[in-house]
Amino acid sequence: MSRSDPRLYLEVPDVPFTEGLELPLPASQAHYLGNVMRQSTGDPVRVFNARDGEWNAIIQTLRKDRGTVRLGTRERAPQVTEGVELLFAPLKRDATELVIRMGTELGVTCFRPVVTERTNTHRLNLDRLALIASEAAEQCERLDIPEIQPLEPLKSVLAEWPEDKPLFAALERRPGADGPLVAFALLIGPEGGFSDAEVALLQKHPAVHTLTLGPLVLRAETAVCAGLARLALRRGA
Incomplete structure (x- = not known):
């Protein structure tokens, strides 16, 4: 995985992230990966949220407005921003x-x-x-x-x-x-x-x-x- 890989906010209610888990992408993110970033099946991405932290992932499927990613390993533990x-x-x-x-x-x-x-x-x-x-x-x-x-x-x-x-x-x-x-x-x-x-x-x-x-x-x-x-x-x- 590289810091240049696309990074997406992804959270599925009541589904904690685990290695190997396949997750659906919102239509907007599937469009962003395929049409803006020109990504395709097999390409690496990073997904994150405050509850699960940040994970390496691989694009499993990608169509016009649909897609899934498969989680790899967690790279960063959950962390809440300390600000105002x-x-x-x-x-x-x-x-x-x-x-x-x-x-x-x-x-x-x-x-x-x-x-x-x-x-x-x-x-x-x-x-x-x-x-x-x-x-x-x-x-x-x-x-x-x-x-x-x-x-x-x-x-x-x-x-x-x-x-x-x-x-x-x-x-x-x-x-x-x-x-x-x-x-x-x-x-x-x-x-x-x-x-x-x-x-x-x-x-x-x-x-x-x-x-x-x-x-x-x-x-x-x-x-x-x-x-x-x-x-x-x-x-x-």
Whole structure:
């Protein structure tokens, strides 16, 4: 097996992986292997999920929208990504998809889109975003796929947010928190930033800490990347 072999997220409910087990491929993955990657019967692939780890496998059958793989040996034990939740205001479609892709690569465990006063869009294609997260996990070699929750109002999320789960909010032009505090989640606002009322609400919440991202005003998707990198440094990742 080679690191250049196709890598696929594959999980069959109630069927634990074992050597020699033959597993069906979803239609989309069969299409990807045959038509995009130009693979054929007998070619090696890698399959993975958080429950079973990562396994070597061989393509047993492959047609237009159907296929199976036979498992070989396990190469990596199950492992859950140690990261943070990401709360973010949805952006335009391409920017939102970029947030999902970069966040997955940077270890986000759960995406929680929130509605703020300046949120640009109130519509999300969760199935499409889940596919992007899955593809990003395949490319970056993590074993689990981050959860993507439905859109919620920021006020509702804050009202139910536990005081013992530190939430770092990227607030422009405000001093950031110091010290080795470990973050549970990161909040990034919309284009145009949070409203004054939202800033006041955040500053009153005992779990919220300000995270500074430098002296420049960043695009929202850039702020996601910068914020996740800052928190990774805080926890020594």
